[in-house]
Amino acid sequence: MNKNIYSHIYNDYSARIQSGQLQAGKKIPSESQLAAAYSTSRETVRKALQMLSENGYIHKIKGKGSFVLDTQRLNFPVSGLISFKEVADQLGRSIRTIVYENSLVPCSSSVSQRLLIRENEPVWKVVRAREIEGEKIILDKDYFLPSVVPSIPAAAAEDSIYEYLEGQLHLRISYAKKEISVEEVTSEDRLLLDLHDYQHIVVVRNYVHLVDTQLFQYTESRHRLDKFQFVDFARRAQIEGNPL
Structure with a gap:
């Protein structure tokens, strides 16, 4: 797993969420879509998504995908x-x-x-x-x-x-x-x-x-x-x- 890549994905999406570019409730791309966009593996993407979830940026709903949380809680x-x-x-x-x-x-x-x-x-x-x-x-x-x-x-x-x-x-x-x-x-x-x-x-x-x-x-x-x-x-x- 490439730490630089999953850190890049994490930083990219956390910045978009904090800036309001990605609004609360918006569904983010799937693991396979992100893997293709960042030319990396789904395992690397999964790690980035887990970090986003742990830090309160997204909420993962089984069978539905990952959604942006309201950071202005x-x-x-x-x-x-x-x-x-x-x-x-x-x-x-x-x-x-x-x-x-x-x-x-x-x-x-x-x-x-x-x-x-x-x-x-x-x-x-x-x-x-x-x-x-x-x-x-x-x-x-x-x-x-x-x-x-x-x-x-x-x-x-x-x-x-x-x-x-x-x-x-x-x-x-x-x-x-x-x-x-x-x-x-x-x-x-x-x-x-x-x-x-x-x-x-x-x-x-x-x-x-x-x-x-x-x-x-x-x-x-x-x-x-x-x-x-x-x-x-x-x-x-x-x-x-x-x-x-």
């Missing part, structure tokens, strides 16, 4: 506890919230285990899609203990639940444990989101606590694979008397 913070409205205010994009459900329901087995309560105990369930620039690309499923959150007005579900919790109920929300995974899409995801041909989805699970450490909310936020990157800032702890 929306940044969501991993650390910190921030509501979607607070993130949305920073994005400067056309955003709409669609409320599918806001009701008191019996707790399912899986949610009861996450909220540390008995199955079938009542919980407030809020299911909302986040539509950004005309596409529904996030599905938020929130569950609240009614002993802490006795009700959620429709206006709060449509706007900002956290503004209601802190401003009206005067709850002191402190911290959250987060889990991030990539999972297969569900029939519910397909029904409520605009997923196109994507077979997987990024799932962020939040376990939210009050200042007295009480767990009162479990959230499952399901993000379309191509639209988001999760960002964090980390600083290595300094050991006294031991320079880096």
